[in-house]
Amino acid sequence: MRNVWVICKRELSAYFSSPLAYVFIVIFLALAGSVTFYVGGFLEGGRADLQAFFNFHPWLYLFLIPALGMRLWAEERKSGTIEFLMTLPVRTSEAVGGKFLAAWLFAGIALVLTFPIWITVNYLGDPDNGLILAAYFGSWLMAGSFLAISACVSATTKNQVIAFVLSAAVCFMFLMSGLEMVQSFFRSWAPELFVRAVAQISFLTNFFDLTEGVIDTRAVVYFLSLIGVSLVINTAIVEMKKGQ
Amino acid sequence: MDTLVDIRGLTKYFGPVKAVEGVTFSVKRGEVLGFLGPNGAGKSTTMKMLAGYLTPTSGSATVCGYDITRQTIDVQRRLGYLPEGAPAYGDLTPLGLMRFAAGLRGITGAKRDKLIQTSVERLELQSVLQRPIETLSKGFKRRVSLAQSILHDPEVLILDEPTDGLDPNQKFQVRNLLQQMAKNKAIIISTHILEEVDAVCSRVIIIGDGKVMADAQPGQLETRSAYHNAVVMRMPTADAEKAEKVLSGMAYVVKVERIGQWNGTAQLRALSAGGADILSTVHQAVSKAGVTLQQIHVEHGRLDDVFRKLTSKSRNKEA
Numbered sequence: 001m002r003n004v005w006v007i008c009k010r011e012l013s014a015y016f017s018s019p020l021a022y023v024f025i026v027i028f029l030a031l032a033g034s035v036t037f038y039v040g041g042f043l044e045g046g047r048a049d050l051q052a053f054f055n056f057h058p059w060l061y062l063f064l065i066p067a068l069g070m071r072l073w074a075e076e077r078k079s080g081t082i083e084f085l086m087t088l089p090v091r092t093s094e095a096v097g098g099k100f101l102a103a104w105l106f107a108g109i110a111l112v113l114t115f116p117i118w119i120t121v122n123y124l125g126d127p128d129n130g131l132i133l134a135a136y137f138g139s140w141l142m143a144g145s146f147l148a149i150s151a152c153v154s155a156t157t158k159n160q161v162i163a164f165v166l167s168a169a170v171c172f173m174f175l176m177s178g179l180e181m182v183q184s185f186f187r188s189w190a191p192e193l194f195v196r197a198v199a200q201i202s203f204l205t206n207f208f209d210l211t212e213g214v215i216d217t218r219a220v221v222y223f224l225s226l227i228g229v230s231l232v233i234n235t236a237i238v239e240m241k242k243g244q
Numbered sequence: 245m246d247t248l249v250d251i252r253g254l255t256k257y258f259g260p261v262k263a264v265e266g267v268t269f270s271v272k273r274g275e276v277l278g279f280l281g282p283n284g285a286g287k288s289t290t291m292k293m294l295a296g297y298l299t300p301t302s303g304s305a306t307v308c309g310y311d312i313t314r315q316t317i318d319v320q321r322r323l324g325y326l327p328e329g330a331p332a333y334g335d336l337t338p339l340g341l342m343r344f345a346a347g348l349r350g351i352t353g354a355k356r357d358k359l360i361q362t363s364v365e366r367l368e369l370q371s372v373l374q375r376p377i378e379t380l381s382k383g384f385k386r387r388v389s390l391a392q393s394i395l396h397d398p399e400v401l402i403l404d405e406p407t408d409g410l411d412p413n414q415k416f417q418v419r420n421l422l423q424q425m426a427k428n429k430a431i432i433i434s435t436h437i438l439e440e441v442d443a444v445c446s447r448v449i450i451i452g453d454g455k456v457m458a459d460a461q462p463g464q465l466e467t468r469s470a471y472h473n474a475v476v477m478r479m480p481t482a483d484a485e486k487a488e489k490v491l492s493g494m495a496y497v498v499k500v501e502r503i504g505q506w507n508g509t510a511q512l513r514a515l516s517a518g519g520a521d522i523l524s525t526v527h528q529a530v531s532k533a534g535v536t537l538q539q540i541h542v543e544h545g546r547l548d549d550v551f552r553k554l555t556s557k558s559r560n561k562e563a
Contacts, residue, residue: 087296
């Protein structure tokens with residue numbers, strides 16, 4: 001556990017020692033703010049909640065989170081530092097955990113920095129702050145799932161651009177699986193159980209469950225297990241790819 | 245002396261490609277083993293397996309008594325390893341890198357600071373301690389990685405080309421450091437620089453095509469050279485032909501070479517048959533023939549010659 005934390009600290013400092021952290025945070029905040037007001041119609045809606053804000057998170061994450069995760073392993077493999085890291089007394093799973101945790105905490109920091117919108121909605125009306133908190137938590141969980149997938153994909157290649165594009169593509173599939181368009185495609189030929197299963201793994205479905213009501217245990221378990229499974233696969237890929 | 249590294253039939257295949265095949269040797273405390281071989285011979289692969297980075301296809305090895313595949317973490321705790329090319333996080337400072345490595349080795353607080361200080365002093369890194377590694381020169385980068393590998397005062401050191409990219413002064417400094425540390429450690433270094441072997445190694449292993457071709461002390465290896473006990477003489481050019489005639493008639497001389505000619509003097513080298521001691525016979529015969537010898541000395545033999553002989557033989561066999 002100590003090693004996870006040591007690696008996590010080092011990774012967090014790596015984000016902040018490059019422009020990546022600042023670019024990411026600025027772009028995330030600017031996009032999150034502008035889509036809420038201009039596309040989501042936050043003010044026009046006249047409702048004291050942050051639905052207009054959270055609705056766009058899955059789409060922002062779709063390309064921002066792979067950008068955060070793409071360097072995690074691809075960069076180590078490209079520069080050869082993976083050999084330095086993996087010959088220190090560290091288990092691969094600890095390295096995988098530490099790196100993921102750092103990126104996840106970083107995403108959390110970016111999310112926390114959107115607090116002015118929460119102040120705004122409290123200033124304008126009287127929102128259900130418990131619901132907002134649950135939605136923030138759900139958003140962070142979803143970010144973690146996107147990240148775990150991106151980290152996993154990053155371990156398969158030395159090329160960060162490939163890692164980014166592939167991660168975004170895989171995340172897109174997870175996002176879309178709940179949409180009516182995808183559902184109707186499967187419904188035409190697949191058994192009902194399968195169609196329901198596809199809907200269940202959708203990020204959108206699970207995320208909106210979390211933003212719309214009290215914390216739904218099923219959605220929480222879903223996101224956490226997706227993160228867990230991705231990290232296990234990530235560990236296996238790192239082990240497998242060491243010699244290449 | 246106790247054995248700290250013990251390798252038994254270590255073999256590694258990358259898919260169908262053989263990298264290392266049946267490498268067997270052991271290294272005792274106090275030994276500095278020079279690991280030689282042409283590029284692609286399997287030096288780095290062997291070292292990577294010992295460091296727990298690669299898993300062997302077959303065979304086994306222990307470091308300080310711990311198995312490299314089943315007790316990898318225990319091995320890594322006792323091992324200092326410098327990977328090929330000395331990779332390090334460019335955004336970190338040397339201090340940051342050493343703190344990171346110390347953290348993963350569970351070394352903290354005052355003990356950590358003391359060990360870092362010792363390491364920094366040994367490699368003279370004081371002036372660059374707070375600068376990002378990516379801005380440092382090649383020589384400093386290498387020394388930062390070296391400092392990291394000796395930080396925890398490990399019993400076993402495995403260094404893949406530790407002096408690559410260093411200037412002659414820095415090479416000298418690192419070799420001195422290795423000799424200082426050799427007493428209570430087992431050290432394995434790989435190198436392309438044969439003079440380094442004479443300078444620091446107490447033992448040499450030459451590998452070619454993934455196999456051990458020779459395992460001996462540097463002095464012993466030199467005796468396998470065609471130049472071992474060759475006699476080199478300098479004389480006036482006028483006498484050279486006479487000397488050549490006498491020498492080529494001698495039973496123990498296999499070959500006579502004229503290796504240089506300047507300012508009215510010529511230099512000849514008489515290669516000894518089977519490395520026999522021919523100095524006095526050659527001296528007598530040449531003097532008797534009336535050659536004025538200006539200088540005469542015996543060569544020990546050349547490591548690069550042995551190296552070439554051993555490693556090109558294996559290559560030809562493969563072809």
